[in-house]
Amino acid sequence: MHDPRSAAAAAAVMLPFEGPRGPRPRKALSTRNIFIYGTLLLFAFYYLLPLYVMIVTSLKGMPEIRMGNIFSPPVEITFEPWVKAWSEVCTGLNCDGLSRGFWNSVRITVPSVILSIAIASVNGYALANWRFKGADAFFTILIFGAFIPYQVMLYPLVIILREMGLYGTLWGLVLVHSIFGMPILTLLFRNYFTSLPEELFKAARVDGAGFWGIYLKIMLPMSLPIFVVAIILQVTGIWNDFLFGVVYTKPDVYPMTVQLNNIVNSVQGVKEYNVNMAATLLTGLVPLFVYFVSGKLFVRGIAAGAVKG
Numbered sequence: 587m588h589d590p591r592s593a594a595a596a597a598a599v600m601l602p603f604e605g606p607r608g609p610r611p612r613k614a615l616s617t618r619n620i621f622i623y624g625t626l627l628l629f630a631f632y633y634l635l636p637l638y639v640m641i642v643t644s645l646k647g648m649p650e651i652r653m654g655n656i657f658s659p660p661v662e663i664t665f666e667p668w669v670k671a672w673s674e675v676c677t678g679l680n681c682d683g684l685s686r687g688f689w690n691s692v693r694i695t696v697p698s699v700i701l702s703i704a705i706a707s708v709n710g711y712a713l714a715n716w717r718f719k720g721a722d723a724f725f726t727i728l729i730f731g732a733f734i735p736y737q738v739m740l741y742p743l744v745i746i747l748r749e750m751g752l753y754g755t756l757w758g759l760v761l762v763h764s765i766f767g768m769p770i771l772t773l774l775f776r777n778y779f780t781s782l783p784e785e786l787f788k789a790a791r792v793d794g795a796g797f798w799g800i801y802l803k804i805m806l807p808m809s810l811p812i813f814v815v816a817i818i819l820q821v822t823g824i825w826n827d828f829l830f831g832v833v834y835t836k837p838d839v840y841p842m843t844v845q846l847n848n849i850v851n852s853v854q855g856v857k858e859y860n861v862n863m864a865a866t867l868l869t870g871l872v873p874l875f876v877y878f879v880s881g882k883l884f885v886r887g888i889a890a891g892a893v894k895g
Contacts, residue, residue, distance in 0.1 A: 667860035687845035710775025732769035
């Protein structure tokens with residue numbers, strides 16, 4: 587009599603052996619990994635080396651700098667260059683350091699960021715969820731404005747600000763930054779709101795919510811990542827701006843970047859490289875701080891539709 591157990595055992599022996607499934611584990615030191623990490627380390631070294639030189643130079647005294655080895659760490663650390671860059675160095679007619687320019691930049695950046703993001707977020711929300719007559723033409727004009735070179739608009743804006751009585755004032759520069767930040771921010775917000783579930787908008791409409799109710803109670807709480815993206819872009823762009831600052835303001839209200847240019851390019855007196863490096867680092871601290879504090883949310887915002895078409 588045929589034994590079914592022996593037949594099953596024979597069939598099992600005849601079947602090929604099945605090993606573990608899934609992708610084969612990669613070697614930690616494969617040629618591919620060595621190439622990728624080697625390239626990344628090379629680029630990191632290329633970009634971090636100037637920063638290292640700036641930091642160590644700003645912590646040295648001038649006698650040590652004159653010895654010529656810019657890569658060596660400071661023998662005796664001193665913060666006097668930082669103090670002088672902040673409160674003593676001449677930035678033109680004034681010799682009160684970068685402190686004046688810092689507070690001017692704060693008074694320019696904060697209202698510019700708030701105003702441009704507030705208006706652009708409403709524009710993007712309206713373009714994404716409330717189709718009105720001429721919406722496509724309006725959006726096309728905004729996108730076209732994002733690609734107009736700034737230099738083309740310099741002189742017309744000088745005339746406009748002069749006629750408005752805002753030329754040479756902080757509020758005139760705030761208005762300029764808000765206008766130029768509007769097109770790209772509107773594009774970012776419009777694309778982000780388009781990526782949100784449309785059912786939420788429709789359900790709110792069925793419940794009787796209006797334009798501002800949906801925006802404030804539904805869209806705004808869900809938009810933290812894209813707001814962080816917009817804040818980082820605006821703070822970085824406005825704080826680092828030099829062209830608009832030197833064209834549309836006057837010496838008493840120069841932003842920090844214009845004062846830094848006056849310090850570095852001064853041809854009077856002894857060239858104090860340690861003070862120049864300290865002034866440069868002080869000028870860049872605010873954008874670096876904003877990015878490192880909100881860097882994760884920045885990546886989330888980009889991944890959540892900030893650059894989707």
